[in-house]
Amino acid sequence: MSRFLLREIPYSNIHVELAEIGFDSLYLDVISEKFRYKNIKIYGLSTAQANILKQTALIFGADCAVNKNVVTGKIETSDVILCGSYSQLQKIVSKLKRQPFKLAMLAGKIQDFLNKPAGKTKITGILNVTPDSFSDGGLYLKPEDAQRKLISLIEDGADMIDIGAESTKPYSVPVAPEEQIARLKPILSFIINEGLTTKISIDTRSSAVADFALNNGAHLINDVSGFEFDNKMANVISRYNAGVIIQHSKDKAENTPVYKNVVDEIFLNLKDKISFAQEAGINDIIIDPGIGFGKSREDNFKILENIQTFYSLECPVMVGISRKRLLHVQDAGNDIKDAFTLAYSYPLMSAGVDFLRVHNVKLHKLFLNSLPT
Template structure:
C-alpha cells in the first residue's frame, strides 16, 4: 500500500527546531511561535460580570474560557475561570481587557506579566545560579538527634563536618543545615539550643570552603541572623514566615535569599487530619503568592525569593501526589522553585531502599521545571542530573 503522506504530532518544546528545519523566515519565528504555543490559565475568585466579559472576549478571538454554570443566573457570587489560548491570543485578549470596567484593565496587566515571568539568576558568593542552565542540588545536613531519616548521625561538629565534605565533594550546590527537626509531631527546639548545634558546623564548613553556599533551615529569626553572621547565605524557613513574625524583617535587613515554604500549622499538629477549604493546589498557590508579595513589600528582592510547596508539611498522601503531578503550575509565580521529597513517607519503603525512588521522583520534578532539588544522597542525584540536564537544557 502506497504511503503518500508522513504525518506526526510535534511537541510544543520541539516547535522552534521544527520551524527552523522547515526553512521558515528567521525574522518571523518568534512571532509565529506565539501562535503555536497554547496554554491554560486559571484565574481565581472573579465576579460574575468580570468572568462573563472575559469569556465573551475570549470567544471573540477564537480562544475559550470555562466558568461556573450559574454565572448567568447570578446564583454564585464568585467563580474561577479557566482560559485556553495561544500566547498571541492572550496578548489580544489583554488589549481588549484594558478597555473594560470592573478592574479588568489591572487584570490584563497581570496576565501579560505571566508571559515573561521567569526567575532571574542570582549570585551567592562566587556561584551564579542561572535557573535556565541546570538542576541545582541542595544537600541536607541535619545536626539533630531526632530527624526522621538521619537523626543522631551527624550531631557532633566533627561528624557533621565529615558529612558536609562528602556532600560538597559529591556535587551539592548548596548545603542546607538544620538544627531542629520539623518532622510530623515534633516539638519546638529553643533558639539557644539550635544555635549550639548549628553555629560550630557553619564555621567549620566556611573555613574549609569559602564559596559553597550554605542554607540555614530554621523557623527562628535569631538563628537565621546569627547563622548569616557566621557564614550562611540563605534562609530556609519551613513555616514561610508564619512561626516567627520577625523573620521577614531579618531577611530583608540582611538581603539574604529566602526559601518560603508552605506548611499547615506547626510540625506538632500539621499531620493531624490535614484539610483545606479549597483544593490543595489553589490553597498552596494563594498562600505562596500572598507571601511572595509580602516579602517583596518588605524589601526582599524578587530574585532572592525561592518557593517550596512543602511536600509532607500538612498534607495527605493524595495531596503530595497532586502537588507533584501539578508542580509546574507554581512556576507562574516567577520564583525559583525548590522541592524536597527525599526519604519522606510518601515513598513507602525502608529508608535505605528509598534512593532509587527518590531519584525517579526528583528526575520527574526536574523535568517539570523544579530548579532546586533537596536531597540526602547528593552523589547519586549529581550523576542522574548530569545526564538529565543534557536533555532538559
C-alpha cells in the first residue's frame, strides 16, 4: 500500500479542512479564495483585448485560452476562456482597470460575475387547468378542484404558483385564447376574492391571455416560446409593469434540433431575449433554459451540468424537470417520478438555482428546509 493518502476536498468544505490542519485562522478568508476556481467564457474580444487579457492572466499565474490566430492578427475578434482562482481573478480585475481598449469595462463585468451571491432556491408549484397536460391533465379542470389544489400548494409552501390553461407537451393541440381565458377566469377570481398573496404566474404564449391574466391579479407571465409565438407579448407585459419568465424553446417540443454547442446557443439566445425584454420596458425577468423543449436527453443533461453558466446573464434562473421524460421513468407512478425529480433537483439546489418548477411542492420544501443554512 502506498504511504501517501490523498483525498479531494470540495470548496464548500475548505474552511473546515484548513482549520483542521492548523492553518492560521486570521488568514482563512484570504487563503480560501485561492482554492476557489472559475472558468469564464468571454465573447467577441478584439485581438488587442484578448492579448492583453492573456498576458495579464499569465502574470498572476492564471491563464486565458484564445483563438490560435490571435497572436498572428489574422482574425479581428476571438472568444476567450479565462480561468483562475478567485484570488487570481481579483488581481486580474484590478490590473484590467488600468488598461486601454475598454478593458476597464470588462473588469467591471468580471467583478460582477465573481460577486453573485448564492440564495436559497425557491419552489414554484404547478397548477394546470387543462384536460391534456402530461402529468395532471384533467385533474383540475373543474374550478372547485383547481381551487383546492391551489390552496394545497400554498399550504405546502409554494413561493410562486404557475397556472397553465394550455398544454405544451409534445403533439399537444393549441388552445384558442378565448378557451384559455375561460379556464383561467374562475381560479383568478378565486385568488382575488380570497385575498391570496402568493405570487402567481400564468403559463401562456398568447398576449390576449396575458392581458386578461395581468388585469385579473396575475403577477408575471411564463412564456414558453420566449416571445417567439406572439409579437405583442412583450408590450402587454410591459404595459402592466409585470414580470416575465423567458424560456428557451428552439422548436416544437416534439422536434429535436441539432445543436453545435447546446449550452452556448441557449446562453446567447437568452441573452438576446433579455435585451429584447428590457428594451420593451420589462425589468422583472426570470430565465428558463427549457428542459425538454426541443432538446435531446443528452442536451438536457448538458444544460443541467452547466446550469451555473446561465447565472452570468444576471437574471434569476428557473429550471423545470418535474416528472419529465428526462427522468426515464415514464411508466412509473407520480410518487416515483417525484422522488426522481427531487434527486435530480438536489445538485441544482446546491448550485444555487433560483427557482425549481415542480408538481410536488411539499416534498421539495421539506427537503429544502432540512438542509443546513
